[in-house]
Amino acid sequence: MSTTSNASELEGYLGLHAAKRVLRGIFARKDSVHAVMFYGEEGSGKSGLSNLLARFWLCLEPGPEGPCGACKACAAQERGSNPDLLRIRPVGSSAWIRLHKIHPVNPMPEDEEPTVPIQEFLRTMPLRSKHKVVVMEQAHRMTADASHALLKSLEEPETYAKFVLTTDQISQVRPTIRSRCLLVPCELPDEREWLERNALAEDWELRLAARSPGRLQMIRENPEPFAEIYRIASELPSLPPGAALAVSDRFKRAVEQVQKHDESSVRSAGTLALRILGTALRSIGYSPAATQAVSAAHTRIQGNAQGGYAYDALFVRLLADNRGRAG
């Protein structure tokens, strides 16, 4: 996305009326805040808005419409190499944001994605930007001690320090963290806006996206596994219990395709695929018990369960219901 026409960049997002109002306020310097938390559904636009706000805070000559797109800070940002921006997200098999991302610990644990701890990053002034900006994705994945350490930075920030946090599960973010951020809701677009914008989309795409622009984009970038998940969901009501393991294998192959495309972990590809399956089952009016079983499998996979067994158990459970139906 171009950074030169920022008014249209902000207005280009579908829906998000409250968030746009807040950002316009910050751009106009009506609000002086140092920490913002964007929260809302997966794919609603949180990461796009958080990047826009980060660029605004980094920009040396920001205007009422956002970052200028032309200064040294904006140029560095465009190249993806601004030393005054620190990104933190959950990584690794645990998918937690642990203490060493916030506060130096000795010895530093091995990490898939080595980063400077936030507190070390904020110790020095910005090099080429107006502020130093920390962007944290999925803030609800902070461990208790990481949250506690971040709280200190949020409570007594350096004048040049800014924080942008995002989460799709705000109830799981510790209240002490929430209370120190400006909370900005990112809601999904309403039905009318959604259908107007996506008049040409296919029915199955719209059903799986469930009004989430980010999800629709993700599906279109890699449609095959998602189409397969939708087919699985559509076929489930008519399959006999004996087909459970074969269906589970099809689902696992779809998970592999998601994982390969996103270069994500097996676990995050699996939880994504299960959320899509849950949406598909709801959209075709499958029983609420089935969607609950999908959520339970989601929780198990997110915890620590071996994917293979969790999927097998799920489809055995889903198809067991068909015995009564067929009889």
Ligand SMILES: [Zn+2]
């Ligand atoms: Zn700029």
